[in-house]
Amino acid sequence: MQETKRKELLKVLEREGNIPAKDIAVMLNLEVEEVRSEIAKLEKEKIIIKHTTLIDWEKAGEEIVSALIDVKVTPQRDVGFDEVAEKIYHFPEVKAVFLVSGGYDLSVLIEGKSLKEAALFVAEKLATIENVQSTMSHFILKRYKEAGVILNKFEEDHRQVIIP
Amino acid sequence: MKNCEEYLAPVINKIPPSGIRKFFDLVMNAEGVISLGVGEPDFVTPWHIREACTEALAQGYTMYTSNQGLPELRQEIAAYLKKSLDLKYCPEKEILVTVGASEAVDLAMRSLIAPGDEVLIPEPCYVSYKPCAYLAGGEPVSIQTSAVNKFKLTSGLLEKHLTSRSKILVLSYPNNPTGAVMRRKELEEIARVVIENDLIVISDEIYGELTYNGSHVSIASLPQMQSRTILINGLSKAYAMTGWRIGYIAAAPAFVSAMVKIHQYTMLCAPVMSQMAALEAFRNGKDDVKQMRGQYDQRRRLVVTRLREMGLDCFEPEGAFYVFPSIKKTGLSSQEFTEELLKKEKVAVVSGEVFGRGGEGHIRCSYAASVTNLTEALQRMENFVRNLSRGLNCRGLKEKAR
Numbered sequence: 001m002q003e004t005k006r007k008e009l010l011k012v013l014e015r016e017g018n019i020p021a022k023d024i025a026v027m028l029n030l031e032v033e034e035v036r037s038e039i040a041k042l043e044k045e046k047i048i049i050k051h052t053t054l055i056d057w058e059k060a061g062e063e064i065v066s067a068l069i070d071v072k073v074t075p076q077r078d079v080g081f082d083e084v085a086e087k088i089y090h091f092p093e094v095k096a097v098f099l100v101s102g103g104y105d106l107s108v109l110i111e112g113k114s115l116k117e118a119a120l121f122v123a124e125k126l127a128t129i130e131n132v133q134s135t136m137s138h139f140i141l142k143r144y145k146e147a148g149v150i151l152n153k154f155e156e157d158h159r160q161v162i163i164p
Numbered sequence: 165m166k167n168c169e170e171y172l173a174p175v176i177n178k179i180p181p182s183g184i185r186k187f188f189d190l191v192m193n194a195e196g197v198i199s200l201g202v203g204e205p206d207f208v209t210p211w212h213i214r215e216a217c218t219e220a221l222a223q224g225y226t227m228y229t230s231n232q233g234l235p236e237l238r239q240e241i242a243a244y245l246k247k248s249l250d251l252k253y254c255p256e257k258e259i260l261v262t263v264g265a266s267e268a269v270d271l272a273m274r275s276l277i278a279p280g281d282e283v284l285i286p287e288p289c290y291v292s293y294k295p296c297a298y299l300a301g302g303e304p305v306s307i308q309t310s311a312v313n314k315f316k317l318t319s320g321l322l323e324k325h326l327t328s329r330s331k332i333l334v335l336s337y338p339n340n341p342t343g344a345v346m347r348r349k350e351l352e353e354i355a356r357v358v359i360e361n362d363l364i365v366i367s368d369e370i371y372g373e374l375t376y377n378g379s380h381v382s383i384a385s386l387p388q389m390q391s392r393t394i395l396i397n398g399l400s401k402a403y404a405m406t407g408w409r410i411g412y413i414a415a416a417p418a419f420v421s422a423m424v425k426i427h428q429y430t431m432l433c434a435p436v437m438s439q440m441a442a443l444e445a446f447r448n449g450k451d452d453v454k455q456m457r458g459q460y461d462q463r464r465r466l467v468v469t470r471l472r473e474m475g476l477d478c479f480e481p482e483g484a485f486y487v488f489p490s491i492k493k494t495g496l497s498s499q500e501f502t503e504e505l506l507k508k509e510k511v512a513v514v515s516g517e518v519f520g521r522g523g524e525g526h527i528r529c530s531y532a533a534s535v536t537n538l539t540e541a542l543q544r545m546e547n548f549v550r551n552l553s554r555g556l557n558c559r560g561l562k563e564k565a566r
C-alpha cells in the first residue's frame with residue numbers, strides 16, 4: 001500500500017476506533033480486501049499495537065491513585081538504562097516508563113488502589129531495585145488530558161438541529 | 165390602531181415564511197434524533213484561533229475598527245486570494261470585511277439593484293439570495309438546474325432566462341444544498357454569456373475551500389471577469405467559524421465604496437474580536453482547513469456510497485458538505501419523506517424544495533457529523549427506505565388486486 005494511504009488508514013483507525021473495514025475502504029477509496037490485509041499486516045508489524053478503549057475509571061467509580069515517579073539510576077558498566085527499565089516495567093502496577101533527559105533518568109507512571117499501596121510499592125519494589133539511586137514521587141491530583149483526549153470538558157454539539 | 169400587519173412594508177409579504185420552521189419544531193420535540201440537517205461544520209473552531217480572540221479581549225480589543233475592517237486582516241485576505249485563486253485585489257480599495265457572507269450578499273444586492281432589475285438565481289441554492297433580491301427592490305428569476313446537469317448552471321439554461329432587465333447573476337458554487345461545483349471549462353461558458361449580456365456576477369464562494377477532486381476556481385479569475393464579479397467568501401465553513409460572523413467581499417473599487425456606504429451606516433464594522441480571530445485563522449490555520457477537508461472528503465464518499473447502496477439515486481457532490489439524493493423512487497414528496505423519516509427512524513434531513521422548487525424530489529443530507537453518527541443515521545435511513553419499498557410493493561399489489 002502507498003505510504004500516504006497507509007498513514008491515512010492509520011489516522012482513520014486512531015480517530016474512529018473499530019469501524020467496519022467496509023466503511024474504511026469506502027472512506028479511503030480502497031478495496032475492502034486491501035484494507036483488511038493492510039490492517040493485518042500493520043498488526044503483525046506491531047505498528048498497530050493494540051485496539052483499546054479509553055476509560056475514565058474515576059467516573060466508573062473505581063478508586064485509583066496514580067503517581068509519576070522520577071527515578072535516578074546509578075550508572076554502571078554493563079548495566080544500561082534498558083536493564084533497569086525492564087526490571088521496572090514488568091510490575092503490573094507500572095503503566096508507563098520513559099527514559100528522559102534532565103535531572104533524573106526514568107519517568108515511571110504507577111497506579112495503585114490507595115495512597116498507601118502506591119507509596120509502599122515505591123518504597124518496597126521500586127526503590128529496592130539494584131542501581132536505583134533515588135526516587136521522587138508525584139501523586140497525580142487531577143487528569144486533564146490523556147491519549148490526546150481532553151477529559152471532563154467535552155465540547156458538546158451546541159449547533160441548532162436544522163440549519164439551511 | 166389597525167392590525168400590526170397593515171403597517172408592514174409590502175416587500176415583507178414577498179418573502180415567504182421559513183421553509184424549515186415547522187420541521188425544526190418537529191425535530192426539537194423528538195428525542196434521540198440524529199440530525200444530518202445542519203448546514204455548518206461539526207468541528208469547533210480550532211483552539212489557537214479561539215485563543216487569539218481571548219488574548220485580543222485581554223489586551224483590550226473591544227472597540228470599533230475601521231468600517232472596512234482591520235487593515236492587517238484585509239491584507240491577509242488579499243494575500244489569500246492571490247495565493248489560492250491568483251487574483252490581485254488592493255486591500256485598501258477592493259476588500260471589505262463583513263458580518264458573515266450573509267451581510268455581503270445583502271450589500272452586493274443593495275448596492276447594485278435598481279427597482280425592477282432582474283437577479284438570475286440558479287436553484288436549488290442557499291436560501292438568502294431571493295429574499296435579499298426582493299429586499300433590495302429587485303426581481304429574482306429562478307433558474308432550475310437539475311441532476312441531469314449535476315446541478316451546474318449551463319450557458320443554455322442561463323440564456324433562456326435572460327431579458328432586457330437582467331442585471332445580476334448569482335453563482336454559488338460549491339453549492340448548498342447540492343454539493344455541485346463548477347470547473348474552469350464550465351465557468352468559461354458562463355463567463356461568455358455574462359460578458360455578452362453585460363451582467364454582474366455575485367459569486368458566493370463560501371464553500372470554496374471545501375472542494376474535492378481538484379481545487380476551487382473562481383469565475384473572477386477568468387479573463388475580463390474580475391471587474392464584473394463581486395466575490396464573496398468568509399471564514400464560516402472553511403475554518404469552522406460560523407458563530408464568529410466574519411465574511412468578506414472582494415470587488416472593483418467603485419463597488420466596494422458603494423457597499424462601504426451601506427455597511428458603515430447599517431453595521432459600522434464587523435466585531436473586532438472576531439476580526440482578530442480571523443487574522444489568526446489566515447496566518448496559522450491552513451493546516452486546520454486541510455485536516456477538516458480531508459475528513460469531510462472521507463465522509464462524503466461514505467455517505468454517497470451508502471445512499472446508493474440503499475437504492476437512492478445520488479449524483480456525486482464535489483464540494484461543500486452536502487449530498488442531495490433523489491427520493492423520487494419512494495413515491496413520497498420531499499416533505500413527506502423527511503417527516504416520515506423523522507417519525508419512523510429519528511433521522512433529520514432537509515427537504516429539497518426548501519432550496520427552490522427544483523429541489524423537490526430530493527433531500528439534503530449534511531455530512532458535517534461524526535462518522536459514528538453518520539453510519540448510525542445511514543443505517544436507519546436504509547431501514548426506512550427498505551420498509552418503504554416493502555410497503556409500496558404491498559400497496560401496488562393491493563391496487564392490482566382491485
Ligand SMILES: Cc1ncc(COP(=O)(O)O)c(C=O)c1O
Pocket residue numbers: 164203263264265266267290336339340368370397398399400406409410411
Ligand atoms: C451558500 C452559503 N452562503 C452563505 C452562507 C452564510 O454564511 P455566513 O456564516 O458567512 O453568513 C451560508 C450558510 O449556510 C451558505 O450555505
